Amino acid sequence: MNLNFEQLKIQFQQDLDLSNDAQSVEDLRIKYLGRKGLVQSLYSQLASLPNDQKPIFGKVINEFRQIVNQGLDDKKSSLGDSDAASKQQLMDLTLPGYRHENGHKHLLTQTIEEICDIFKQLGFVIEDGPEIESEFNNFAALNIPADHPSRDGFDTFYLDRKGAEHDGTLLRSHTSPGQIRIMQKYAPPLAVIIPGKVYRPDAVDASHSFMFHQIEGLLVDEEVRFSDLKGLLTTFCKRLFGNEIDMRFRPHFFPFTEPSAEVDISWSKGKRNWLEIMGCGMVHPNVFSAVGYKRGAYSGLAFGLGVERIAMLKYGINDIRVFYENDLRFLKQF
């Protein structure tokens, strides 16, 4: 057997260079590695060699077969790449993808979460309370006597119940009865946030709704100060609306806090345009008495805010009805 392996290698390389598609590479594979291919015929010639030469030639054939294998593989994969590339050019990459869109959280829920998250970071716990309430929790315990002008701000839906002419069961007109429930259940220290739906008999228009959402906050401990109220709510407002807002605490009246204040914020630096965003104050001693706390043992701060109002101010919404119409075009904006 007298074969020039170098010559064979050169020949293979030339064949390989000429193959430019998958078919010609396959043809080449058959020519060299097929059952009747060149490599196989080389092996079959081995038998006729003298024994001492068999290992030497065997080794050389093996080497050659590896070179062929490697060459064919490389060629194949390089062709494969350009094949795929040429196919991809046919695909219009400006076509939209298959969009399995996520749904959207209602903006009111987002606003409630945003507000609750700020207070959670400050150590408050989120609690819940029922919407159907007693007159005691909604009014009397909060130092709002019956037939008093301080009830004027709290027009209330009462339930029509058989048997009981007027048992005072009502739909809570604010989230403050949640304070009463928490204090009846737990002793201080406590720091809770109570979000929820509230109801007031109102005709629905751009700025009124008979159902809306409020968030109540309550912090009671042995020595809570008025300065804490200012500090806490300033931190809250700046986190919610940004550091650039201006704020003021304006004295106000709420039966269940003393001193009481309303919080105004303003974005415009020049001519101030103050927007009222929440009510707050130091828990009235009568409220502590109503829940059976020892008089003088604790002080506390409380605040309440309207979720719709906050969302409207923050996102530039001018009609409260948009929250309850649930138009998908609105829901998907946020």
Place this chain on the structure above:
Amino acid sequence: MKLSTLWLKDYVLLRSSIDTLAHKLTMAGIEVEAISKKGSEHCLEMEITPNRPDCLSVTGLAREVAAVFNKKFEPPKIRTIKYPKSKCKVTVEDKNDCGLYMATVIKNVEVKPSPSWITKRLQSVDLKPISNIVDITNFCLMEMGQPMHAFDCDKLIGGNVIVRRAKKGETLVTIDGVLRALDPSMLVIADTQRPVAIAGIMGGKETEVTAQTKNILLECAYFDPILIRRTVRSLGLSSDSSYRFERGVDIQRSANANNRAVKLILNEALGEIAQFNHIGQKTFKTSKPIRVGLDKVSRFLGAPLKAKDCKRILKTLGCQVQVKRKDVFEVIPPSFRKDLNADVDIIEEVARTIGYDQLPMSMPKVRATEIKEDPMVQQREKIRRELMGQGLSETVAFSLINRNVLQSVRYPIDEPLIKIKNPLSLDQEVMRPVMFPSLLSIAANNINKGQKNIRIFEIGKVYRPPAEESEMVSILLAGVLQDGWRIHEREYDLPDIKGILEVLLMSFGNSLELFSPCEPAFTFLQQGASQWIKSGNGKSTVGCWGEVDKDILKTMKIKNTKVFYAEINLRALISQAQQIKKFTPLCDYPGIQRDISLSVNENLKLADIVSCVKTSKPQHLQSIDFVEEYRGEKVESGRKGLTIALSYQSKHETLTDQQVQEVHDQICQQLVNQLDVIIR
């Protein structure tokens, strides 16, 4: 409450600009809502909170201004009048209704226009001058905060005055010309024959002072605030008078106000006092002193305050202040400040007069407590995450609805409802007992506006008598599923809603049965295409799912689309959520999957076949998956094609084909033996 700078300046020296005045008053708790210019003066419109009836007068506000600007408050100098001994006849039937009634009869008055100093002041607060007598009562109301009324004395039949409850059936034409029906819940001023005024609210037309009036009876009284308030509500009639009586007039200074009015009448309308009567309280105890420690004030406000400043502020506001011990005050509030009862009230007076903006800020120490967050908060958030991940958007709807809406969705009429006693409209009539109408009307509105893919949910409450609030998760699908390529669009179908529910249940580790052979679900869902969701071995109903009845869609004007709905009680959904999951070791031996294609009787359900396969607990069988259901030419009528895939796997070895084949053949045999199936 309106206040003019013109009038204000009578009692306090004011040099600040109108803007500063408005700002400082606002920051002291008297919110200025509007300012209008009147010549060189201004009129401020203010919101007076219900705890401050003393601010419903010019002198009251002047006192506030003086305190805030640290100026001197100079109230009008009012001299005591010597009233004649002769008494006009006044009867007060119940002193609880009327704590004080002063009647002054002035004879031979000259009714004419008021002098300009009075008309100017009335006009500065938008009050219309009428005649000197009426104007003086209005002037005193504004100046002193004491409502008064002048009767034409000659028109009072019997010449005397009775303060009593109205009798059933009595009526009165008030000075605004309206006939008012009265009842015994209302307090009236009457002569011997009939009511002549609704106490504290409005006088009668017949007895009002006119140009012809010669003799007047001037009323200066104190009426029970609650009584006045109720009457205002039931008559739907309020006035400057009633507004003040409701909030509380200072009974201790009524005599003073009467002196002021009588003196002004004698000056401006001449005449002489003929008779006088004073029924009710004449002397008053001073208010109980409130003890306030300066250290407590400082600690409570978080600001060190000076005793001198506190004392000055409280004195200007009309309090008597005595220093008991070092830095301990005893404060006696003035009679017009019924809102000052406890030390916190005194602290607020100091704080608001200094200005809240002048006080320091601190961050509270929030101590960790054992109060645990309501677990529902987290679970609701998880439900939202799961459903949003499945492409559903959240809606929020009213919990109060119109009862007719329930009828139109065929909600059972005999189910009890929570009704509202005082709805403003029919849309606030009842609390929703089911969420379906809310979501359906949202879907209808969106379809109307051209939305094609409705995929929504709500987490909200439903309400049942007596006061049950249950939280539900409701889901609605309508229209077509879209992924951005229109060619892929397809209409929603029943498995879409079921799939959403299944994934939701799985994410809460919940194994509630979505199919139970029982009566059809809510009548708003289509029979045969809807199911109750049962829990506790089918004992209680916790939800439902299915296709919405087509007739209901018609009444809601929803056309050309099917609608699918599901709801589930939130507590039932999350009942397994607290359990800690345990890890299942992963198996590395390869599994083998074998499909079985069957031709089965139409009445057979997948569940029947699955349970038949499972009965013998076949070895190595890991799972049974549904592949497809087929109806058509390849199966004879009355039958359907059904393909399931069985997966076999062992935890201990690689299964051979032969091992699997044995089990698989047994399963096939079992199916053929026990059910009406043919292997295809």
